[in-house]
Each structure stands twice: as C-alpha cells, then as structure tokens.
Amino acid sequence: MQKYISIEGIAKKYPKSGGGETAIFENLWLSMQRGEFTCIIGHSGCGKTTVLNILAGLDNPSQGAVIVDNEAIYGPSIDRAVIFQSHALLPWRTVLGNVSYAVTSRWKHRSRADNEAHARKYIDLVGLEGAEHKRPAELSGGMKQRVGIARALSIEPKILLMDEPFSALDALTRGTLQDEVRRICLTTGQTVFMITHDVDEAIYLADRIVLMTNGPGAVLAEIVENPLPKDRARNDFHKHPLYYGVRNHIIDFLVQRSKNFADEIAASGFDPRNVPVVRPGAVEPAVVASEPPSRAGAA
Amino acid sequence: MTISSSFRAAVISIAIFVAFIAVWHLATRGSGQVANMDPEYAKLMGATATQGKSAMPGPLDVGATLWNHIKRPFYDNGPNDKGLGIQLAYSIGRVAIGYLLAVVVAIPIGFLIGMSPLMSRALDPFIQVLKPISPLAWMPLALYTIKDSSLSAIFVIFICSLWPMLINTAFGVSAVRKEWINVARTLEVGPIRRAFTIILPAAAPTIVTGMRISIGIAWLVIVAAEMLVGGTGIGYFVWNEWNNLSITNVINAILVIGVVGMLLDQILARFARLVTFPE
Numbered sequence: 001m002q003k004y005i006s007i008e009g010i011a012k013k014y015p016k017s018g019g020g021e022t023a024i025f026e027n028l029w030l031s032m033q034r035g036e037f038t039c040i041i042g043h044s045g046c047g048k049t050t051v052l053n054i055l056a057g058l059d060n061p062s063q064g065a066v067i068v069d070n071e072a073i074y075g076p077s078i079d080r081a082v083i084f085q086s087h088a089l090l091p092w093r094t095v096l097g098n099v100s101y102a103v104t105s106r107w108k109h110r111s112r113a114d115n116e117a118h119a120r121k122y123i124d125l126v127g128l129e130g131a132e133h134k135r136p137a138e139l140s141g142g143m144k145q146r147v148g149i150a151r152a153l154s155i156e157p158k159i160l161l162m163d164e165p166f167s168a169l170d171a172l173t174r175g176t177l178q179d180e181v182r183r184i185c186l187t188t189g190q191t192v193f194m195i196t197h198d199v200d201e202a203i204y205l206a207d208r209i210v211l212m213t214n215g216p217g218a219v220l221a222e223i224v225e226n227p228l229p230k231d232r233a234r235n236d237f238h239k240h241p242l243y244y245g246v247r248n249h250i251i252d253f254l255v256q257r258s259k260n261f262a263d264e265i266a267a268s269g270f271d272p273r274n275v276p277v278v279r280p281g282a283v284e285p286a287v288v289a290s291e292p293p294s295r296a297g298a299a
Numbered sequence: 300m301t302i303s304s305s306f307r308a309a310v311i312s313i314a315i316f317v318a319f320i321a322v323w324h325l326a327t328r329g330s331g332q333v334a335n336m337d338p339e340y341a342k343l344m345g346a347t348a349t350q351g352k353s354a355m356p357g358p359l360d361v362g363a364t365l366w367n368h369i370k371r372p373f374y375d376n377g378p379n380d381k382g383l384g385i386q387l388a389y390s391i392g393r394v395a396i397g398y399l400l401a402v403v404v405a406i407p408i409g410f411l412i413g414m415s416p417l418m419s420r421a422l423d424p425f426i427q428v429l430k431p432i433s434p435l436a437w438m439p440l441a442l443y444t445i446k447d448s449s450l451s452a453i454f455v456i457f458i459c460s461l462w463p464m465l466i467n468t469a470f471g472v473s474a475v476r477k478e479w480i481n482v483a484r485t486l487e488v489g490p491i492r493r494a495f496t497i498i499l500p501a502a503a504p505t506i507v508t509g510m511r512i513s514i515g516i517a518w519l520v521i522v523a524a525e526m527l528v529g530g531t532g533i534g535y536f537v538w539n540e541w542n543n544l545s546i547t548n549v550i551n552a553i554l555v556i557g558v559v560g561m562l563l564d565q566i567l568a569r570f571a572r573l574v575t576f577p578e
Contacts, residue, residue: 058481076484088478092500092576101496105486137577155486 003031003067004191005055005159009273010064012050024050025218026063027272030210035189039202041250042212043258048195049163055193056082056161068159078106081157085164087148089136096132099123099151106155122154123147126180142173149177153184160185162194166201178204179234186230199250203228204237209246210275211253213261219272221261224250225279245280320358327357356547364547365554379539381531383555389531391559393449393524394517397456401513405461406506409468410494413502419469426465434459434520438527448528455524460513467509471502503574511567518560533559 011026024047032038040048053059055066057076065072068080089098099119107115123132126146136144145165152160165181166174182205185192196202202209209224227242237243257264264270329352336349346352372384412419434455441451475498483493525534533556540548 056485058484076481076487078485078487080485082481082485084478084481086478088482090479090482090497090500091578102486105488135577 002033004034004036004069005032005193006067007031007051007055008065008067010051010054010061010066012047012054012059013062022216023062024215025212028064028220029273029275030220030223032191032193032208034191037185037190037192037194037205037207038210039194039196039206039208040210040212041196041199041202041254042218043214043254044197046212046215046218046258048212052082052161052163052193052195055159056080058082078155079158081152081155081160083145083148083152083160083162083165085167087136087144089144089147089151091136094133094135095123095128095139095147096120098136098147099154102151102155119150119154122150125153125184126150140173142169142177145169145177149181153188153190158191160190160192162192164195164197167197174201175234181205199247199254200238202250203243203246204232204234209250211250211258213258219261219265219270220275221253221257221264223275223277225277227279242280249278249280323358327353327355329353354546356550360547361550361554365551368551368555378530381536383533383536383551386531386533386536387555387559390521390525390533393453393532394456394514394521394563397453398460398514398517400453400457401460401464402510404457405464405509406468409465409506409509410472410498412465412469413472414494414498416473419473426462430462430466434516435523435527438524442528448530452521452524452528452532456517456521459520460517463512463516464506464509467512468502468506471505471509472498474505475501500574500576504571504576507567507571507574511564511571514563514567515560518556518563522556 007028007030010028012024013021013026014024016022028051040051042048050059054061055073057073057080067073073080090101093101096116096119099122100116103115103119104112107118120129120132123129126149128143128146128150131139131143136147139147145168148165162181166177169177178201184190192205194205203226207226207230209226210220211222211224213219213221224246227246228237228240232240329350336344341349347354368383372382374380374382375385408422412422437455437458438451441454442448445451445454479497479501480493483497488496521532522534522537525532526538529535529538533552537549537552537556540546540552
C-alpha cells in the first residue's frame, strides 16, 4: 500500500537541567494513506501536539524525518493546513477577513473578487453565512472554531491537521461540528490527522486510532483499525455490535496499559517500526445482571 | 428617574470649578486703601502698597487677558510681543517635527529589536544608559554641534520622544502571540507581508500606547526647552512674561499649555481606539 505520509523514526529531546537529555518520544514511526482519517489519542504530556507540530512543520524533530508525498518536509507548507485548539483567529479581522487572508495567501495572483467569492463559499459551508462581517470577539466558541475550520479548508490543503479542535466546545456544538467535519472530509476525500482526548469522537470520526503511551519516552503502542462501517451515523453508531469492543479496548489502554506499557514491551518484544495493528472484534459488554449479587464480588 | 452618572459627574466638576474660582477671587480681592503717602513715592511703590491691591491677579484679571489673547491670537508686534497663537504654533511645530522624526526612527528600530533577540541584547545596554538621561542634558551638546537654537529644541523633542516609542514597539512586536505567527507560517506568508498583516496590527495597540506616552513627554519638555533656547514658543512666552512680571500672562500660558497637552493626548487616544481590537 502506498504511504502518503510517512513519519520515520522521529524523536523530540530536550536538554535536562542536570545534563543529558529527556526524550519526550523517540524512534516514532507511523504512516498514513491518502484520504485516511487518523486520530491519535493519549494522555496529556505524551507529545501528541509535538508530533502534530512536526507534521505541520512548525516544530523540528531532534532526529528522523517526515515524508509527505515522497518528499521530506522542511518547515510549514500551505498544503498542510492546521486547525488550532485555540482557533487562532486574527482578532482585528472579520470572519470574511480571516478566511480571505488564507485564500489570498494560497492564490496570490487571483482577483480580489474571486478570492472573496471563494472565501464566502467556505464560510457558507461551515454554516456561518450572515456572520461574515463580525469580528471574532463577537462570536461564540463554536462559531470561532467554525471560522478556523473554514479557514483551513478554504486553502484546499492536501492534509488537514487538527489539534483537539473541539475540546473547548460544549457537547452539543461539538457534535454538530464533528458531523460537519466528517461530512466535508468524506465528500472531499481529505487526509486528516487529528489529536483528541475523546474516545467517542475518535471512534465516530477516525478510520484508524493511534494509541500513544505516557511520556517521557512515549511510544505508539497500537494502531486500532475502526471496525465500524464507513457509513456510520452519529445517532446510532454507538449501537453497533462492534462499538463496545473498540471503546473498551481504547479505554483499557488509556486507564491501564498506557502507564505500564514498558512491561508489555519487556514481556513480548516491540518493534517501533511495525506498530501492531489491532481490530477489536465483537465483544459483548460484560454481563453483570445474570449473576446473583452475592456472588458477583467473588466472580 | 435616575440621573445619569455622567451628568452627576459634570455637576460635581462645575461645583469644584465654581468653588475654586470663588476662593481664588476672595483670596486676591485686596484689602483696600492701606496708607496715605506722597504721590511721587506712591508711583514707586506700586498698586499693592498704595491701594492694597493683591499682587496675585484674580480670576477676573486672568479672564480679561485670556479674552484679549483669544480675540487676537496672531498679532506680531516684534520679537518680544507676539500673540499666544503664534507662540503655540511655534511650540506645536517643533513638537510635531521632533516627534515625527522620532516615530520614523523608533518604530523600525523597535521592530528590529522586537523581532531579533540578538539585536535586542546587543542594543539593550545603549538603551538602558541613554533612556534615563534628562532630555535637557542634551541641550548644550545640541547647541554646540547643531549651532541653531530652534533645531536644538527639535532635537531635544526627538530624543525625549524616542525611548517610550522604541521600548513599546520592541515589547509589542516581541509579545505577538505565537499562534498568530504560526497561522502566517502555515499559510507560507512571506516575512514582509507577515510584518504588515500580522505583527503590525497585533502590536499596534502597544505601539500607540508608546506614542501616547511620548507625545505627553514631548509637550512637557518643549516648555522647558524653549525657556532655555528663547526666541519663540510658549515656553519662551512664559519666561518672557515672568521677566515682565506679568503673572496674569504666566497664568494664561499655564492654562493654554494644559489645554493643548490635553488635546494632543486626546488625538492619540482616538488613534489608539482605532487600532485596538477586542479579544
């Protein structure tokens, strides 16, 4: 299978105060295909954001390289759009101004009217028509993040990088935005790399979910292939027979295995270049009601 | 019905003003005829000794001369008798030239210092030493090298306006949020476009705050500088009227200096509102 993005043995190290170096992560390998939606999940401080920043070109790895479309990346590129957790809108520009800024950066020599029409198309796409001339300070958190999404999509990037884009939003807004991002990414065949803390969000959106252990010295422990059908819908994907299997697998990892993964490595051997791919099967939820309460503790 | 707080503030302001004028008027009312003396001797003694008139002018005297100045602001009866408007125009002109020169120098250098940590460290010792020097301390050196008193005053305004703008520009530029810079980087925005579309608008509120501090200092310094260099300007007017022992005119000048200073500050405040963005 052709690799579109290939992370090859990257490390990020910082000098320790008493001499020597601390590796946030090292020897990290991961590849992604064109059109694939990959989520990375792990505890805070494991270096997920650093991985994303390296992919964006905003940060440099201490070792290793990232290959995109057969070329090593050096620095940021307009082909790799970033949706920032803090939305990072320019507060002195309007909604249209923010999106147009990105559009004009992409098509420098196109007429102003064309670029503005293009920007408006993406503002409509995220459902912000009517708010074009508002400034970010006048928008709610969800609307700000919509502008961030419109800005990132408007430049028609080859890769979309998202750093916990929905974590600052309320549950209802988050759900709506997840639906819209999923719809847009499916129709355009967008290649996406996204950081999240939300297991359900990962299962709903991602084709593959990468599990990262705790830092320092974090590794990619497993790649979970999402067994749910591609045409899953928000209202019933949690009723799919395979849903609990995937969810339990990821939560078990986050609660227990992410801390003690070094023991697993010691016990079974681990090749960071070939991260194990798992596809959690149909595991029924553990049945607790059939056992009499008195025996439940002993079982 | 509640009376708006700005209306109540205005009422209190007017009450304070009226009370101040009343106290001033009463304090300078004079004590009436004090002594009978020979008319020749009385001429030498002046009104204070002969008629008990206060040596300090009262609000009515000041108001009357102020009205004369307002009626004829631009008369010119030779070097030592020019209208208040002409003197103010000289002062404002010097401040404007010195201040604009400082803007032209301080903002680009401030940008450089803010963008480059290396230049920031390299220039820091010079700024730290030059900043606390009283601008008037430069005056003899300026007079000696420039050999023109009016240009020396402009130089003094330049040097005193420079530091607040320079320091604020450097601070504003270096404190631009990393995420906005990252937006420009991921969009592959070139360095010049980045400077004008991201860094300048982001740092503008801080830069304009520095400009506002500078114009205030420049207006403080021009009075002292013109007292030293003489010839023209509101500072020279104050000193000249002191030599004439015209306290009424000195008070008039003090009032006018205050009003012009307030106007200059308000212009910059309006400019600051234009470039400030809510977050």
